Amino acid sequence: MPHLKHPRATEPLWKSWDFKAQKAGVRHTVYSVNGDQYTGEWLDNKKHGKGTQTWKRNGAIYDGDWKFGKRNGFGTYSTPLPGGGYKKIYSGGWKNDKKHGYGTNFYSEDDYYEGEWYADKRSGWGRMYYADGSIYEGEWYDDKQNGEGMLRLANENRYEGHWKDGKKHGEGKFFYLDKGQMYQGVWVEDVPKCGTMVDFGREGAPAPTVYPIPKITLADSGEVLEDAKATFLQEKE
Secondary structure, eight states, X not given: OOOOOOOOOOOOHHHHHHHHHOOOEEEEEEEOTTSOEEEEEEETTEEEEEEEEEOTTTOOXXXXXXXTTEEEEEEEEEEEOXXXXXXXXXXXXXXXXXXXXXXXXXXXXXXXXXXXXETTEEEEEEEEEOTTSOEEEEEEETTEEEEEEEEEOXXXXXXXXXXXXXXXXXXXXXXXXXXXEEEEEEEETTEEEEEEEEEOSGGGOSSOOSSOOXXXXXXXXXXXXXXXXXXXXXXXO
């Protein structure tokens, strides 16, 4: 009786090829069809862990944490300089491919922000340094100054108070330290509407006014001011 041999069970070649093509763990540089390249860790064919991505369209580089194919965790985003090398644009937290958490963003060599982010926008507490030497420190929402904050100008004059959509809005104080005066009142869209102006350290001011501010002689001046404030505060809401 002839001896029968059963054929050896083998998997289709495509399964072997697919297994070899799976990206998991640390891999060397992987190139995309559009020319982008990524070097780092993978999980289930997705960038996951530590890795570096380079985009061909603008030469930008991201180096940091990834989670299921998206920038997530801590990382740094940089763009190429014309003469070679790279310029850091953002360094800090990321979530779902967007700036999120605490981080620093450089808009130019002299303009930069350090503070909290939410979904690619400045939101929470932060400090913004401007090229003209002024600094804003306080609350942000939807990429604009919103809430309470202080703006200090290059000459040390400063505003302390409420903000809305990037403008002085609500109750606040403006210290004219160069003149030795202080205004306290209500602002609406960057415009002071009503308040009081008093001398504030006039004796030590570098450029004081010739005469001090005279005393208010209006009867019931406090009541008049409070009524005016209430009117503008209601309008701003």
